[in-house]
Amino acid sequence: MQGLDPRRFGLMCAAAALLTGATVAGCATQIQGVATPNAAEASAYRNAASSSSAAATSSQIAAARDQAVTDNCNPFAGTTAVGVSKYNEFVDAHDSNAPDYDAKRDAAVTALDDAANQVEGGVNAAGTNLPEDLKAKLLEYVKAARDLSQATRAMTYTSPVGPLNDASRRVNDARNVVRDTCPG
Numbered sequence: 001m002q003g004l005d006p007r008r009f010g011l012m013c014a015a016a017a018l019l020t021g022a023t024v025a026g027c028a029t030q031i032q033g034v035a036t037p038n039a040a041e042a043s044a045y046r047n048a049a050s051s052s053s054a055a056a057t058s059s060q061i062a063a064a065r066d067q068a069v070t071d072n073c074n075p076f077a078g079t080t081a082v083g084v085s086k087y088n089e090f091v092d093a094h095d096s097n098a099p100d101y102d103a104k105r106d107a108a109v110t111a112l113d114d115a116a117n118q119v120e121g122g123v124n125a126a127g128t129n130l131p132e133d134l135k136a137k138l139l140e141y142v143k144a145a146r147d148l149s150q151a152t153r154a155m156t157y158t159s160p161v162g163p164l165n166d167a168s169r170r171v172n173d174a175r176n177v178v179r180d181t182c183p184g
Contacts, residue, residue: 061129068126072138073120073182079118080175086111087168090152097157105152112149112171116142137181141174156161 090108093101120142123135131139148167155164 019115064129065131068129069083069131069134069183072122072126072130072134073178073184074118075122076138076178076182080115080145082114083108083171084175087148087152087171092160094155094157101157105155109149109153112145112152116145116149119145134178136182137174138180141171141178144170144174147171 008083037095071143084110086104090104092098093104098104105176119138123138123142126135144167148164151167156163
């Protein structure tokens with residue numbers, strides 16, 4: 001019994017494959033024309049891609065806004081509390097004609113100026129990410145704190161307290177507006 005010659009068998013398989021391929025290719029029909037995209041589907045795809053990009057951008061803007069609000073609101077109460085505390089110490093020293101009146105006045109001025117500078121620095125650092133209404137309220141506090149600092153700096157034992165009290169009310173009002181506006 002004679003076995004199959006592998007070379008001859010491989011050659012026969014290759015010839016059969018070529019013959020089958022030529023037969024199938026010869027039976028196929030060619031489609032005439034030019035390939036063009038489906039305009040409606042292409043437009044829908046572009047709109048979907050654009051919407052997805054816009055949503056991602058919108059999400060990034062919202063995240064930056066939320067971060068700016070957090071960065072300005074979270075430290076606000078603590079930052080401004082120091083100024084309030086030092087100012088109240090000054091008022092007590094003024095009311096009691098305390099010997100450390102000048103030192104208390106100067107400490108209040110410094111604390112109010114520092115608070116105003118820190119709040120203003122946070123607003124500037126946030127840039128356009130901070131919502132305009134909150135930005136305006138924070139800057140109103142800055143102005144009021146600087147006005148109170150100036151009124152405090154000008155105080156002596158014999159100065160009228162009306163302007164100081166007015167400036168103090170404006171700081172308290174501005175501080176409360178910001179705290180009411182900030183979330184949480």
